[in-house]
Amino acid sequence: MTSATKTSPADQIIIFDTTLRDGEQSPGCSMNTDEKLEVAKALVDLGVDVIEAGFPIASPGDFEAVRKVAERFGEQATICGLARCRNEDIDRAADAVSAARRKRIHLFLATSAIHREFKLKMATEEILKRTAEMVSRAKERCEDIEFSPEDASRTELEFLAQVVETAIRHGATTVNIPDTVGYATPSHYFNVISYLKKNVPNIQQAVISAHCHNDLGLAVANSLSAIEAGARQVECTINGLGERAGNAALEEIVMALRTRQDYYKVGTKINTQKLCQASRLVSNVTGMIVQRNKAIVGQNAFAHESGIHQHGMLQNRETYEIMRPEDVGFVGQNLVLGKHSGRHAFRSRVAELGYTLDDETFQRVFDEFIILADKKKSVYDADIIAIIEHQDRNASDRWKLQRFHIAAGTGTIPTATVELHDDQHQVHCDAAIGDGPVDAVCKAIERIMGVSGTLDNYQVRSVSEGKDAQGEVMIELITGGRKYHGKAVSTDILEASAQAYLKALNKAAIGQPSEQREPGV
16 A cells, blocks of 8 residues: 555545644644744645645734745645635735745634624624625635635534535635534534535535534544545644644544545545654644654554553554554654664664755764764664754754753752853853752753743653653743743753753743734634
8 A cells, every 4th residue: 555545536635734823823832934834844745735824914923934835835735824804814815825836815704603693793694795705805816715614513504505605606616614613523514514515506616625623522533524424625733733622633534544445435645654754843843742642643553562462463463453653654662773883874764764864964963863872772763763853943042052060969959050152152151059950950041041931831751762761851931921842852851951941941032923813713
């Protein structure tokens, strides 16, 4: 079986990824423009059909990010900008995606009774009129128009059909049916899509799309039900990232369709062997750790502890595995290299793990590998991946950790001395005490930088196995009412803690925005 399921165009599901828009709305997951471009490249490599790159009217930063994604990737994928049904939103979205050869404007307008009464304060007639006017206006700026009746799953079916018919009549090429608050169940959502197919006379002129939230844990199930009912586009995010409980997870939908192709009889263009790599990238960029038992991409997704399961696996892997780890690019703890491994062997292994590095990046990674191999006896694939994926994406950070010293122990006051270098290569030293070694080193860093924050989350996990394993530290801190995250790895978890905290404070120091957006669909 190939990585992407082979199907005819009529049987192919359009994968609409909204990690950069809806996924970024998850608290603390804001990305800067460089990070968005990095994720967008991964989505293109993955084979995503449509990338919703942001909400251009939200801020100058969001507009610029969408514009750059459109410029760089508008040949390989359709680049989409979100807009409310307002003139200024439509114009801003059209301008943002204008550089893309393949571009789309995604309009949304709430339609449910509760939204009409309390949010929009509009009657049904006004909703229909606004839909007609705004879709027509968007059509003047862009040929590919998607329309979403927000909170569709709680909208009266007869009125929903009227809205959808109006949107298509005025130029919508895709009609998205959002389960905005995760209210639907699979049979309910199936019935909504089926009703529209039967009762909207021009429904064949547009692609039906599903956009499901996970408030009841049913986003993927609802999306699959929509496909059964006739939807041919699914909106999803890497790792199911998104506000509240998240969105439908791209990797779960894609592998459900591939694994049960006998039932669904549809496929996608996704290169499934890059799923785990995309998952790790999004986790590293956003700071949102993937749970160990997460389907498809979790650390335990292909682990078998039960003796009965292990026995079955030894006889035939298909007894307890419905997918092969290599089908999704899953990498375990395989021992591969040691301190005497040469550059050629290391480069070959990096390529086998699915990474293409330029010469400068490869040299940095190789140098770190040699240092790590001196520290620990066994270097695993997971260690190499950690080195690659924790390369400093913020080369322009003002402050860099040069060295530190910590004194701590029973009956002593934890004390940390830290030396940082700024972007002018000047040396800054200071010391601080704390109620533990991590607290002390973080306070010393704050004293030097003149920026302080409240530590909101601190997590440590091992990257591979053994007492000498690298520790990965993830930190979230709040300063100035905004949340920033940092992540780092080292065999010394105090060093990893200091580096992660410094990364978060560097972001805070330059005021990387954590945009406040209207939730949209």
